[in-house]
Amino acid sequence: MSLPVLNIPSQDVSQRPRPYLRPKMLHQWVDELPTADINASAHMLLEKLHVINASRYPVQERMALMVVLYPIVQQVVTTLGQKYHLAEIPLGRKERFFSDTCRKLLFDMAAGYKIIVSELVIKKKHRVAEDVLLHEATYFAMIFLSWNLLESYSVYDPADEGVWHDLHQLYRYAEVNTFNETPLDDPSPLMALPITATIDYAYKRILLLAVAEPYHLMQGEAWEIFRLVSFWTKDCDLLPNVQLAVEGEYAVDMSADLAPRFITHDLYAQEISGRVIDIDKIKAKLELLIQNILRGNFEDDLLQDAGVLERKQRDALLRLLDTWQGNTERAEPRKPSADDVRITTGLNSCHHFISMRAKFTPEMDELKIHSHKKAPALMEDEGKSFFATRYQEALKKDKRHIHTNYSQEDWQQSNLSQMGIALRCFDGHHDISVKVGEIVSYRYNGKLKGRWQTGVVRWIKSDSRKVLDIGIMDIAKSAVPVAVKAMSGIGKGTDYFRALLIPFQVSLKQTRSIILPANIYDINTVLVVNLGKRIFHIRLTRLLLFTTAINQYEFDILEAPKQHAQVH
Numbered sequence: 001m002s003l004p005v006l007n008i009p010s011q012d013v014s015q016r017p018r019p020y021l022r023p024k025m026l027h028q029w030v031d032e033l034p035t036a037d038i039n040a041s042a043h044m045l046l047e048k049l050h051v052i053n054a055s056r057y058p059v060q061e062r063m064a065l066m067v068v069l070y071p072i073v074q075q076v077v078t079t080l081g082q083k084y085h086l087a088e089i090p091l092g093r094k095e096r097f098f099s100d101t102c103r104k105l106l107f108d109m110a111a112g113y114k115i116i117v118s119e120l121v122i123k124k125k126h127r128v129a130e131d132v133l134l135h136e137a138t139y140f141a142m143i144f145l146s147w148n149l150l151e152s153y154s155v156y157d158p159a160d161e162g163v164w165h166d167l168h169q170l171y172r173y174a175e176v177n178t179f180n181e182t183p184l185d186d187p188s189p190l191m192a193l194p195i196t197a198t199i200d201y202a203y204k205r206i207l208l209l210a211v212a213e214p215y216h217l218m219q220g221e222a223w224e225i226f227r228l229v230s231f232w233t234k235d236c237d238l239l240p241n242v243q244l245a246v247e248g249e250y251a252v253d254m255s256a257d258l259a260p261r262f263i264t265h266d267l268y269a270q271e272i273s274g275r276v277i278d279i280d281k282i283k284a285k286l287e288l289l290i291q292n293i294l295r296g297n298f299e300d301d302l303l304q305d306a307g308v309l310e311r312k313q314r315d316a317l318l319r320l321l322d323t324w325q326g327n328t329e330r331a332e333p334r335k336p337s338a339d340d341v342r343i344t345t346g347l348n349s350c351h352h353f354i355s356m357r358a359k360f361t362p363e364m365d366e367l368k369i370h371s372h373k374k375a376p377a378l379m380e381d382e383g384k385s386f387f388a389t390r391y392q393e394a395l396k397k398d399k400r401h402i403h404t405n406y407s408q409e410d411w412q413q414s415n416l417s418q419m420g421i422a423l424r425c426f427d428g429h430h431d432i433s434v435k436v437g438e439i440v441s442y443r444y445n446g447k448l449k450g451r452w453q454t455g456v457v458r459w460i461k462s463d464s465r466k467v468l469d470i471g472i473m474d475i476a477k478s479a480v481p482v483a484v485k486a487m488s489g490i491g492k493g494t495d496y497f498r499a500l501l502i503p504f505q506v507s508l509k510q511t512r513s514i515i516l517p518a519n520i521y522d523i524n525t526v527l528v529v530n531l532g533k534r535i536f537h538i539r540l541t542r543l544l545l546f547t548t549a550i551n552q553y554e555f556d557i558l559e560a561p562k563q564h565a566q567v568h
Contacts, residue, residue, distance in 0.1 A: 003121050004169040006114045007162040009053045021052065023064040030072050038079050042101050045073060049108040059116045063133055066112050066140070071188050073109055077102045077147070085154055086220055088433040090462045099155050106148040107160060113141035114166065121173065135179050138170050139186070139199050145170075146206040147190065153214035153222045156436075156460040165257035168274075171203040172254055194231045204233040207277055210259040211250045213323045215459040218437045218548045221316060228320075235281035250277040283324055290317050312519060315546040334415040334422070341411050341423055343442040343472075345434055345457070347517060347550055349406040350441040351498040354452050355481040360401040362483030362496040362530045363394035369535055397495060410445070411470075420455055420473040426466065434470055436460055437547025439500075439515060441479075442472065454479045454500060454515070456547060475515070475545070475552065476502045482529050484516065487537065489525030496530065502552075513544055515552050526558065 029048070033041045052065055080102050084095035091099060116137035120130055145163050152159050174180040179199070186197040195201060208229035214222050238252075252260040254274040293314045344353050351360070367390055409432050411423040421442075425432060434440075434457055441452045455472040462468050479500040486492045500515040514529075521527065525540050538555040545552035 004117065004166075004173040006118055006166050006169055007111075008114050008118055009050075009111055011054055011056055011115075021065060023061075023068050026065055026068045030068060033072065035075075038076060039098075039101075041072075042076050042080060042105060045069070045076060046101070046104060046108065049105070049112065053108060053111050053115060059119050059130070059133055059137075062112065062116055063137065066109070066116075069109065069112075070140075073105055074188055074190075077105055077151075081151065081154075085223075087155075089156055089219065089435065089460055090432070090466075090468050091155055095155075099151065099157070103148050103151050103160060106144050106151065107163070110141045110144035110148065110166070113137045113144065114170075117141060117170065117173075131179075135174075135182060135199075136184060138174050138179075139184055139197065139202060142167055142170050142199060142202045142206075143186070143190070146202060149206060150209070150222060150226055153209070153217075154220075156215055156462045158461065158463055159259065162257060164259055167203065167206065168252070168254040168256075171199065174199045191227050191230070195234065201230075201233050204236045204238075205230050207252060207260055208232065208236055208279070208282070211262070211277060211279065211324070212320055213459070215461055216323060216436060218316070218319070219435050224316065225320065229282075232282045232285060235279075235285060237278040237281075238275040239278050240275065250279065251275065252277060279324065283321070286317065286321050286324075290314070290321060293317065312548070315519075315548075318546060334417045336415050337413045337421075339413045340445040341413050341421070341442050342408050342445055343411055343423070343440050344406065344408045345438050345440045346406075347439050347500070347515065348403070348498050350439055350452075350454065350479075351481045351500060352403075352406045353408065354441060354454075354479055354500070358481075360483070360498060361394075361398040362401075362485075362532075363397045364391075365483070365532045366528075366530055366535065367391060367394045369533070400495075401498075414469065420458065420471065422469065422471045425468045432468070434460060434468075435549060438549045439475075440472055451478070453477055454502075456545065456550070476500075478503060479515070480531075482514075482531055484514070484527045484529055486521055487526045487528055489522065489540075491521040491525050494520060499529075501529065511554065513552050513554050514538070514540075515545075515550050518547060518549055518551050521551070521553075523553070527555075 026048075033044060035041055049069070052062070057065065080098045084091060084098045087095040090096075114137075116133060120126065120134045120137070123130070126134065145167050148163055149159055171180065180203075181198050181200045183196040183198055186193065189197065193201075205226070209222070209226045212225050212229065214225075217225060249263055250260050251263050252258075252274045260277055344350055409425070411425050414422040414424045416422070423442075436457050436459060438457045439454065440457060441454050443452050453474065454476045455474045457470055458473040459471040460469070479502055482499050482501045483496040484499045485496045486494060497517050497520065499517075502511070502513045502515065514527075521540060523540050523543060527538050527540065529536050529538055537558040539558055540553040540555050542554040543551060544554060
């Protein structure tokens, strides 16, 4: 292979930098940083990195300076990241500022290591110490480039220009020169490494995150999936690019500034210079892990830092497996469209507008239904007293649902397919908040204006240019707003929640189901379904869709349990 072509800052090689930094001086400077003011520290570090990267240093001295900066940059970026990782998307002005600062710090740290690589690769012969420096600089450049990508994916931003290009260039050079699998010491890894640190490990780990479709992940999951796939890098094989084997596989074009892609039929004819990413062994391991979880055997060392319930862990892994097997959706042709679309997001908001803004009073509705059935009995004084008490309780509970701040937003449609639609919002979207996995209802502003369709946000792409793109996967052409509460099973004892009942066979692909808030109920839970005028009972039988916002279940209709025939 020819020498790697890397994006590095221009340098003033005419003279020594002034002041000429020594590691001891830089240590002292770092110790004096105002770490209580993390924003000030970040910008002082950016300025220092800019000066160092633009100045001429021998490679050994430059590496010594980078070693000093490594832990403080890691600390600052980790602290700043906590301020925006779970912020609303699109990011607000303050959160956007923090995100951009972190990515710039990581980009500039990678640049410092790339300068070392660039200076060493042009030498025909290396001393042993220089070979070590080349190995370490390549690895740490890839670590900081990968971290830069991870921060982009965490907020659904596009990758910074040149990051994927440099990752490919560094890996190919290490592979050709056979030091990509040579172990080295990483004194401050981002997370506990499950295997020995190598360039091969660093590259495959970020490839595996990319093929997990990071713009499709739930908010906050990018870091968890990044940690999870760290356990599986040994099972990821990069195969020679055989054109016949590419369609229907993931491939990485190592000559371009592109992330790995799933090769659908429309990309099949394009020439790809790179490798096929074989994840068959990983998918088998993931399937086995999910089977164990479904049997109740959770592994303590996987997703241990997520701080979530076991069912959330299960659902995250099921979504990952679904992504790696969802070839049909990716192959769906898309047609351009520029229609205006009005959407509302969130289960409660969708329920509100689909019900034509009707008041949500499930407790009072239930009382009226049962009072009507028991009218003769309630004529007695004792019955009237009980009814009055129950009336006040219902009134009090229903007041919790009073909320008039549900909103609708106008978006422009980009394209559509049989699976759903893609929407775009331009300047002024700062009042909008969306999440991957959130339920949405939408209607066209034209001839279908009065008809709300229901879908789920499948992916988000945002950037600082005030452009927000989302993809919506259709769930149903129509839905019935209902109230639900559990009588038995997981979720028993909770009050009424808003839900959407999906009618049977409204369209060819639509089956009877119900959309519920996430992680409250589970399979075999028996629910009361309150339509306002009548009540029936169902048992949840099969999980169809699972996100951090909603669950969609198939169900069986049951006869009314005898104990529910009484007035509560």
